[in-house]
Amino acid sequence: MKWLSLAVALITPSQAALRFGCSTLSIQRLDPLVEPGRIPSAHVHQIVGGNAFNATMAGDIGEQGSCTTCTFSEDFSNYWTAVMFFKHQNGSYKRVPIMQNTALPNGISGGMTIYYTQQDFNSNGNQKITSFKPGFRMTVGSPTTNTLDGAKGHAGLRFVCLENKGTRFPELPDFPTKPCKGGIMTVHHFPSCWDGKNLDSPDHQSHMYNTAKEAFSPAGPCPASHPVRMPQLAYETLWDTTQFNSLWPKDGSNPFVLSFGDNKGYGTHADYVFGWKGDSLQRAMDSSCMFTACENGKPLKSQAVAQMNKCAVKNSVIEDLDGWLPQLPGMRME
Known part of the structure; x- marks a missing residue:
């Protein structure tokens, strides 16, 4: 309970907000949160961040890594x-490449844009934000979500049909229904209210509570059950679907599928391990x-794009993820 007491005692507000890029660390079937120790895990993930990533992660990850693919060199x-795949009408699959966000420095290899904000995107500064702690982890969304109403209920988990890399609206609860001129962006916002006690929970979600209604909109007060306001964590991933626009099915059906076989997008989800x-x-x-x-040390140490791109981990799972595949990795033939 000392962390909760500290959060209550330190009520000085600030105006901090982080937005930064992380290049791709690895693309493989590992999931140390939901399937710890299993090699390979059930479906393919795109991973960014510190090189301590492996099938069984424990302890203070910030003290275990030697490099990171993120802008801030203290973030492991x-x-x-x-991962997103395109499904051809002949039944084969091809992994969709990842683009960097236009708001980030040029040259970042794939990856994601990461946000740590306060109450909302534009009006920080009216409350104390307590950092995540060593050993903290969480997920958002669920691959078992299989209805549109269920997807709509996951506030902040959305798709954007891009006109260009600066497009942010409208946000959709499922895959776009037409070819997108600038690609597709997936957005994952995590809950920001913590119970003040548990670094994790059996479902990796119950120790957190969401009070934001959508995206970067103002978040409501944290409830008594989860009284500690933590940073609003969010990911943006830009998928270069444009190379498949000419292959869009003639019947207008969506040709994209997430790596666990979801061709609606209802089950989009994300994982986080603090480091x-x-x-x-x-x-x-x-x-x-x-x-x-x-x-540049004001207050965080940062690194150049070349250093970000250089950081990597060896694949624990060796399988073909490029070219045209007869099936999704880990999935049975249809």
Whole structure:
């Protein structure tokens, strides 16, 4: 309970918000959160962040990594999502490449844009934000969600049909129903209210509570059951679906599928394992910096794109993920 007491005692507000890029660390079938120790896991993930990532992660990840694919060199956290595939009318599959966000420095290899904000995207600064703790982990969404109403109920888990890389609306609860000129973006917002006690829970979600209604909209007060306001964590992944636009089925049906076989997008989900070194994330949340102003030691150490792209881990699962595949990796033939 000492963390809860500390959160209550430190009520000085700040204006911090982080937005940064992480290049791809690995694309393989590993999931140390939902399927710890299983090699391979059930479906393919795109992973970014620190190189301590492996099938069985435990302890203080911030002290275990030697490099990270993220802008901030003190961030050894791992962030991952399911991979998107295109399904050809002949039944074969091809992995959809990942693009970098236009708001980030040029040259980032695939990856994701990561956000740590406060109450919402534009009006931070009215409350104390308590950093995640060593050993903390969580998921959002569920691959078992299989209805549109269920998908709509996952606030902040959305798809955007891109006109260009700057497009952010409208947000959709399922895959777009037409070819998108600029690709497809997947968005994953995590809950930000913590119970103040548990670093994880059996379902990897119950120790957290969501009070945001959508995207970066203002979040409501945290309930008594989960009283500690933590950073609003979010991922954006830009998928280069444009190369498949000419192959769109003539009947207009959606040709994209997530790596666990979901061709609706209802089950989109994401995983997080905290790994910021020492008190670096708390220092950032206590500061008044926004986005790139937080770099170069003000207050966070940062690194160049070449260093981000250089960091990698060896694949524990060796299988073909490129070219045209007869089936999704890990999935049975239809």
